[in-house]
Amino acid sequence: xxxxxxxxEGFLLQHTMKYIxxxxxxxxxxxxGGKTDTSAESSTIxxxxxxNAAATGGIYxxxxxxxxxxxxxxxxxxxxxxxYFKKGSEDMVTLxxxxxxxxxxxxxxxxxxxxxxxxFKGLFKGGESFTGNWKTLPNGTPQPFxxxxxxxxxxxxxxxxxxxxxxxIVKKNKRNKTARCNVKIQYAQLANANKKxxxxxxxASIKKYAEAALSDCDGLERDEFSKDMPDxxxxxxxxxxxNHKKILGVDIGWYNYLGGAHPNHGTNTYYYDVTTGRELKLxxxxxxxxxxxxxxxxxxxxxxxxxxxxASDGGLFQDNINLKGTEAFYITAKGITLTFSPYxxxxxxxxxxEVDIDLADLKPLITERSPFFKxxx
Numbered sequence: 001x002x003x004x005x006x007x008x009e010g011f012l013l014q015h016t017m018k019y020i021x022x023x024x025x026x027x028x029x030x031x032x033g034g035k036t037d038t039s040a041e042s043s044t045i046x047x048x049x050x051x052n053a054a055a056t057g058g059i060y061x062x063x064x065x066x067x068x069x070x071x072x073x074x075x076x077x078x079x080x081x082x083x084y085f086k087k088g089s090e091d092m093v094t095l096x097x098x099x100x101x102x103x104x105x106x107x108x109x110x111x112x113x114x115x116x117x118x119x120f121k122g123l124f125k126g127g128e129s130f131t132g133n134w135k136t137l138p139n140g141t142p143q144p145f146x147x148x149x150x151x152x153x154x155x156x157x158x159x160x161x162x163x164x165x166x167x168x169i170v171k172k173n174k175r176n177k178t179a180r181c182n183v184k185i186q187y188a189q190l191a192n193a194n195k196k197x198x199x200x201x202x203x204a205s206i207k208k209y210a211e212a213a214l215s216d217c218d219g220l221e222r223d224e225f226s227k228d229m230p231d232x233x234x235x236x237x238x239x240x241x242x243n244h245k246k247i248l249g250v251d252i253g254w255y256n257y258l259g260g261a262h263p264n265h266g267t268n269t270y271y272y273d274v275t276t277g278r279e280l281k282l283x284x285x286x287x288x289x290x291x292x293x294x295x296x297x298x299x300x301x302x303x304x305x306x307x308x309x310x311a312s313d314g315g316l317f318q319d320n321i322n323l324k325g326t327e328a329f330y331i332t333a334k335g336i337t338l339t340f341s342p343y344x345x346x347x348x349x350x351x352x353x354e355v356d357i358d359l360a361d362l363k364p365l366i367t368e369r370s371p372f373f374k375x376x377x
Contacts, residue, residue: 335360
């Protein structure tokens with residue numbers, strides 16, 4: 001399912017064995033050995049004495065110089081690698097270093113050009129925190145840092161906007177015995193401790209879209225031709241895909257088999273203004289005549305990607321992509337990606353279709369009155 005994001009409850013595993021490899025995907029990893037340091041600046045535990053718990057890495061969050069950092073670390077064979085980003089920024093910083101004595105570590109940060117910019121020297125305590133001092137190289141003043149294990153998913157774009165955003169994934173399973181139809185739904189719900197009506201409105205909308213999968217099976221009865229067929233199935237699985245500058249995005253990938261010649265599937269995306277709870281669509285991104293211009297950009301992008309002069313030569317129903325303003329799309333670092341499910345603009349055999357719109361082409365179409373304007377400017 002394109003773009004679906006699910007919270008990382010299951011992969012922050014704790015072990016009592018020392019230096020167990022945890023397989024956590026990391027972006028732009030650079031693995032290199034660190035320097036042994038027994039100075040007072042780096043807290044150490046004698047390596048011949050048993051530590052309280054093994055340092056295993058994971059996802060951490062904490063403060064440094066007044067900034068909130070989200071840090072991903074992977075520890076394998078005493079090599080430490082990973083990345084961090086500051087909340088409010090989408091820039092990743094690469095980390096690489098080594099475990100020293102006991103649970104102490106020395107971890108360097110690297111610029112995009114590969115130069116060392118700073119160093120974290122500290123101690124993993126009980127496998128739950130990483131604390132110590134950080135300084136810029138070569139002779140910066142040490143600054144204290146304290147990072148603790150977190151359940152945040154490591155995604156800079158997703159967490160750059162609303163520090164207060166928290167969500168859970170709701171999972172439901174249902175079986176309609178009369179129709180022998182199995183239903184599975186999974187969707188995001190925002191935490192709302194302060195009972196804000198705009199958050200309730202968003203949650204109700206997301207729930208409605210996810211539970212629409214139930215209607216595919218509810219009331220569905222088998223006839224004489226389908227009574228001997230396998231169980232019908234309907235699924236809707238999704239999560240948070242965007243959280244930045246007061247805009248929340250979720251997606252729901254759906255799948256069903258209801259007795260036809262083959263299953264069907266697709267992906268829908270939904271965006272919301274978290275200050276009002278209003279749902280936002282593609283027509284809110286590019287308004288009025290600019291939607292026609294976006295259609296032309298989408299057609300040109302599709303034709304170029306498929307090396308055809310007409311979109312129909314690339315498998316579409318028509319020669320052009322004519323957007324209605326309700327199509328699914330993903331916000332990316334390079335612009336947006338329009339996504340079309342089977343049968344939407346092409347036969348099933350063509351499958352899912354994605355069309356990229358470059359930021360440079362998109363920005364002139366977004367007016368200041370668009371709720372998405374601040375995201376792209």
